[in-house]
Structure formats: structure tokens, C-alpha cells
Amino acid sequence: MQTATPLISINLGSGGLSMVQLIVLLTVFTLAPSFIMFFTSFLRILVVFAFMRSALGLQQFPPAQVFTALALILTFLIMGPVFSQVYQQAWVPYSQGQMDFQQFLSAAEKPVGDWMLKQVKPEELNTMASISGTDPKNPNFTTLASAFMVSELKTAFTMGLLLYLPFIALDVIIASVLMSLGMFMIPPAMISLPLKILLFVAANGWDTVIMGLVRSFR
Known part of the structure; x- marks a missing residue:
């Protein structure tokens, strides 16, 4: 006696998605946390x-989840x-079959790369370009991404130091x-903690x- 194998049909929109496009979409969702951490404003905000x-x-x-959620909201804004x-x-264009996967990656990299280059x-x-042996005036995406992360950490530490001083x-x-x-x-912390919170609230710290x-991003 044979058992029939159930079939699952997925229809997304009128045109639907091909299997390759569906796999690409699931891959993007899976790697989204890493993309947000490496290629967006999320890192600087969270460190500050x-x-x-x-x-x-x-x-x-x-x-920590509260700060992570707030950093994520600001990142999307x-x-x-x-x-x-x-x-x-x-x-x-990729979902409509107007470009292949390599063209999709190139088209997706351009706006992200242009934004990272401004930051x-x-x-x-220059440091990352010398390590990778590329021209700093025309860096590839990998060189630009690594320089972006180091630059974001440097900026975040500078802003954090300015927050620490008062x-x-x-x-x-x-x-x-x-x-x-x-x-x-x-203990000094017993007195200073409520005074810090009072100072932070009175100065409209948030x-x-x-x-x-937000204004630190170009």
C-alpha cells in the first residue's frame, strides 16, 4: 500500500516567485542581522x-534588548x-526577471556602498585599501565595508567618550x-547614581x- 505524498503550493502575488528567487529571499532574511550589523548605522548607535x-x-x-530594539528602529529610520x-x-528588477543574480548583487551594493562611502x-x-592592495579612490565593496566598520567604531568610541566626561x-x-x-x-555610587539620572533627565538626555x-550620519 502506497501513501500519497502531500504537495505544498506557494503562490506569492499574481506573478509568484521562482524557486531560485524564493531561495534568494530566504537567504537575505537569514543573513539580515549580519547585514544590519555590518553595513548600516546599527553598529554606531548600539555602541553609543x-x-x-x-x-x-x-x-x-x-x-539590553531595549537598547537593541531602539537602535534597530533608528537604523530603519x-x-x-x-x-x-x-x-x-x-x-x-530581479523579481521580474530583468537581471540575473550577479546583476542583482551589483545593483544592491551600489546604494549601500555610496552611503557607506559618505560615512x-x-x-x-586608506588603511584598508593598503591592506587589500586596492585604490582608495575606487575601493571594492569588501574594502569599503571593512573601512566602514572601523570608522564606525572610531566614531562611536569618540561619541561615547564625550558622553562619559560629565x-x-x-x-x-x-x-x-x-x-x-x-x-x-x-559608596559614592549610592549618591552619584540618582544624581546622574536626574542630570540626564533634566538635560533632556534621550x-x-x-x-x-541621527545628525552624525551624512
């Missing part, structure tokens, strides 16, 4: 948020025009005051940090 949380002295609150260009210039600092680009000054002032009053048994991050 990590510095801000450490500067405030907040160890467990807010949870900042990268919206670039994603729209990738969709219109690469995915739509990369010349010194990082809170470090507050820690030093609180510790000096407690020592001058002879209160050696009171809006300042977020707007500073």
Missing part, C-alpha cells in the same frame, strides 16, 4: 547606547531611503565631597543623544 548605559552606571536596567533604493533598483573617514579607507566629573565631585565630610562608609546620533 552601551557607553551611555555604562556612563550612567546602570548595570541591569534598562535591559536612518537607512530608509537606502533600503528603498535597494528595493527599487535591485529587488524589483567612512579617509584614514580608515558623568566622570560628577563621580569625582561626589567622591571628593564624601571624603571631605568623612563619610568613608558610604533626545540629545538620539538627535546627535
Whole structure:
């Protein structure tokens, strides 16, 4: 006795997608977290948020998932025009059979590469170009991506340092005051933490940090 094998039919839209296009789409979704980390504004935003949380002295609150979600939302807001260009210039023609997979990759790389080139600092680009042996005036996508990541980390660390300085000054002032009053048994963090939060809220810190991050992208 033979058992019939069930068949699954997938129809996406009026034209549908071929098996190759469906595999490409699933691959893009699978690699999307890596793409977002490596080729978008997500890395800089997340690192700055990590510095801000450490500067405030907040160890467990807010949870890291909150900062990750906020960084992801800001990334989609900042990268919206670039994603729209990738969709219109690469995915739509490819899904309609107007270009092959290699042409699809080239068309998708161009708007992303143009955006990354605006953010990369010349010194990082020259360094990566010398390592890869390419022309820094006409770098390939791999060289540009590596220079972009290093440049993003450098920018994020610079912004994080600027966030740290006022809170470090507050820690030093609180510790000096407690020592001058002879209160050696009171941990300075017990006093400085609520004052840091009060200073951050009073200075409209969330809006300042977020707007500073958004405006730091060209």
C-alpha cells in the first residue's frame, strides 16, 4: 500500500516567485542581522547606547534588548531611503526577471556602498585599501565595508567618550565631597547614581543623544 505524498503550493502575488528567487529571499532574511550589523548605522548607535548605559552606571536596567530594539528602529529610520533604493533598483528588477543574480548583487551594493562611502573617514579607507592592495579612490565593496566598520567604531568610541566626561566629573565631585565630610562608609555610587539620572533627565538626555546620533550620519 502506497501513501500519497502531500504537495505544498506557494503562490506569492499574481506573478509568484521562482524557486531560485524564493531561495534568494530566504537567504537575505537569514543573513539580515549580519547585514544590519555590518553595513548600516546599527553598529554606531548600539555602541553609543552601551557607553551611555555604562556612563550612567546602570548595570541591569534598562535591559539590553531595549537598547537593541531602539537602535534597530533608528537604523530603519536612518537607512530608509537606502533600503528603498535597494528595493527599487535591485529587488524589483530581479523579481521580474530583468537581471540575473550577479546583476542583482551589483545593483544592491551600489546604494549601500555610496552611503557607506559618505560615512567612512579617509584614514580608515586608506588603511584598508593598503591592506587589500586596492585604490582608495575606487575601493571594492569588501574594502569599503571593512573601512566602514572601523570608522564606525572610531566614531562611536569618540561619541561615547564625550558622553562619559560629565558623568566622570560628577563621580569625582561626589567622591571628593564624601571624603571631605568623612563619610568613608558610604559608596559614592549610592549618591552619584540618582544624581546622574536626574542630570540626564533634566538635560533632556534621550533626545540629545538620539538627535546627535541621527545628525552624525551624512
